[in-house]
Amino acid sequence: MQLRVYLTFDESTVREPLIWKLAREFDVVTNIRTAEVKDHMGLVGLEIDGEDAVVEAATKWLADQGVKVAPIEQDVIEG
Amino acid sequence: MNIVRALKCRECGQEYDIQPTHVCEFCFGPLEVVYDYEKLDGYFTRELIESRPQTMWRYKELLPINGEPTVGAQNGFTPLVRARNLEKVLGVSELYIKNDSVCYPTLSFKDRVVSVALSKAVEFGFKTVACASTGNLAGSVAANAAAAGLESYVFIPHDLEQGKVLGAAIFGTRIIGIKGKYDDVNRLCSEVAGKYGWAFVNVNVRPFYAEGSKSLGYEVMEQMGWKAPKHVVVPMASGSLCTKIHKSIKEFIQLGLIEDNGTAMYGAQATGCSPITKSVKDGTDLIHPVIADTIAKSLAIGNPADGYYANRVINETGGWAEDVSDEEVVDAMKLLAETEGIFAETAGGVTLGCAKKLIESGKLPRDESIVLCITGNGLKTQEAIVDAVNKPRIIDASLKDFDALAEADGFEAAV
Numbered sequence: 373m374q375l376r377v378y379l380t381f382d383e384s385t386v387r388e389p390l391i392w393k394l395a396r397e398f399d400v401v402t403n404i405r406t407a408e409v410k411d412h413m414g415l416v417g418l419e420i421d422g423e424d425a426v427v428e429a430a431t432k433w434l435a436d437q438g439v440k441v442a443p444i445e446q447d448v449i450e451g
Numbered sequence: 452m453n454i455v456r457a458l459k460c461r462e463c464g465q466e467y468d469i470q471p472t473h474v475c476e477f478c479f480g481p482l483e484v485v486y487d488y489e490k491l492d493g494y495f496t497r498e499l500i501e502s503r504p505q506t507m508w509r510y511k512e513l514l515p516i517n518g519e520p521t522v523g524a525q526n527g528f529t530p531l532v533r534a535r536n537l538e539k540v541l542g543v544s545e546l547y548i549k550n551d552s553v554c555y556p557t558l559s560f561k562d563r564v565v566s567v568a569l570s571k572a573v574e575f576g577f578k579t580v581a582c583a584s585t586g587n588l589a590g591s592v593a594a595n596a597a598a599a600g601l602e603s604y605v606f607i608p609h610d611l612e613q614g615k616v617l618g619a620a621i622f623g624t625r626i627i628g629i630k631g632k633y634d635d636v637n638r639l640c641s642e643v644a645g646k647y648g649w650a651f652v653n654v655n656v657r658p659f660y661a662e663g664s665k666s667l668g669y670e671v672m673e674q675m676g677w678k679a680p681k682h683v684v685v686p687m688a689s690g691s692l693c694t695k696i697h698k699s700i701k702e703f704i705q706l707g708l709i710e711d712n713g714t715a716m717y718g719a720q721a722t723g724c725s726p727i728t729k730s731v732k733d734g735t736d737l738i739h740p741v742i743a744d745t746i747a748k749s750l751a752i753g754n755p756a757d758g759y760y761a762n763r764v765i766n767e768t769g770g771w772a773e774d775v776s777d778e779e780v781v782d783a784m785k786l787l788a789e790t791e792g793i794f795a796e797t798a799g800g801v802t803l804g805c806a807k808k809l810i811e812s813g814k815l816p817r818d819e820s821i822v823l824c825i826t827g828n829g830l831k832t833q834e835a836i837v838d839a840v841n842k843p844r845i846i847d848a849s850l851k852d853f854d855a856l857a858e859a860d861g862f863e864a865a866v
Binding site: 376378380382405406408410413415417440441442443444445446447448449450451 | 462473474477478479480561582583584585586587588606608633634636637638640641642644651653654657688689735737739740748749750751752753754755756798
């Protein structure tokens with residue numbers, strides 16, 4: 373599957389090479405489509421391509437590192 | 452006359468044919484409907500608009516449908532109320548309430564966006580429509596779909612209050628309650644939207660859906676006598692309404708229907724979910740997602756899709772953003788009800804509460820026209836104010852007992 377997500381990095385994660393680590397830890401292809409990185413925050417639009425279970429595990433791993441993983445639509449649940 | 456040109460990426464400018472899609476394949480930027488306005492030269496006049504029925508569709512050339520609407524043909528054209536009592540309380544000279552708490556048919560401004568989304572969905576050939584919602588959007592999709600003969604699915608968190616479930620269930624929609632943390636529920640909804648061939652109103656038909664908000668702005672300008680207010684205060688959830696009202700004003704200026712009044716846009720959020728307001732106050736354009744914790748559930752979007760764009764509109768127009776506590780929300784709901792007879796939902800309390808703070812801080816001038824956008828009805832959020840309103844005084848069925856009460860209130864019998 374190919375998953376398209378926005379990753380939000382906070383002050384504690386923005387300097388970490390987490391996308392590089394992700395590709396080392398899991399058999400996925402990552403493709404950065406957009407990115408904005410500042411001192412205290414980073415926002416990255418990322419494609420993650422691989423087997424369904426591996427992509428899911430990779431996504432969970434990112435969340436475990438403190439990265440917010442959201443669909444590219446961001447919040448779709450409205451009031 | 453159809454003047455829709457294309458879908459255009461707000462980030463990289465790439466254009467796409469009109470189709471049910473919402474993000475740019477190149478950069479993930481959101482897509483927006485763009486128009487060839489020059490085709491309306493000499494045709495789209497005040498007189499033409501005024502000759503049409505009083506619904507949101509009197510501006511149909513500026514909404515992204517072909518021909519006549521097939522869903523929600525009666526929606527919109529809600530009252531613009533001159534709030535003279537509230538003017539005195541707030542110490543301002545010209546204040547209006549755009550009252551979408553009486554929007555047809557489900558008492559919120561979502562009827563505007565949903566009727567555009569579903570009309571477009573019918574054009575595209577969809578038979579089933581869907582949304583993920585905790586309130587107003589669910590009811591509006593369910594009701595408008597029922598009236599249009601469309602199948603509908605509504606996705607909700609499994610523990611949503613019964614009253615809110617009822618507001619959608621009555622229309623015969625298929626309601627799916629999803630267990631899990633907010634982010635997981637959100638992600639599932641996004642995946643469902645991508646997997647099934649449905650029109651998910653705020654996902655794959657979002658560019659069309661969002662355009663429906665412009666009708667609120669058009670109506671305000673016409674109802675003010677074909678001019679734009681100097682200041683508009685809007686509640687912000689995704690931030691879309693703020694950007695679309697601004698777009699509506701720019702369009703009317705471009706079409707020569709009004710003069711440029713230098714309208715400033717102001718955003719209102721609850722403190723318990725204020726990522727856009729915080730970005731404005733912090734002077735940044737990056738939106739930090741938050742976990743929502745507020746009684747203003749209809750504004751509880753912690754990771755707002757249009758936050759960046761709302762921030763930009765507020766800054767470009769010289770406006771500001773504010774936030775209010777839940778207590779201030781309730782106080783403002785009561786103030787609006789007691790001064791103007793308008794029972795707004797919690798989001799209305801957010802809007803008025805923030806406007807009050809903006810006036811007191813000098814961000815909103817007291818001597819220029821201000822419009823407050825009230826977007827939903829208080830009957831839907833009664834739990835928020837149930838402990839804040841007067842309880843009935845109980846008496847026996849005895850005139851003597853009532854006389855005693857009336858006397859205590861300072862009234863004397865007329866005869």
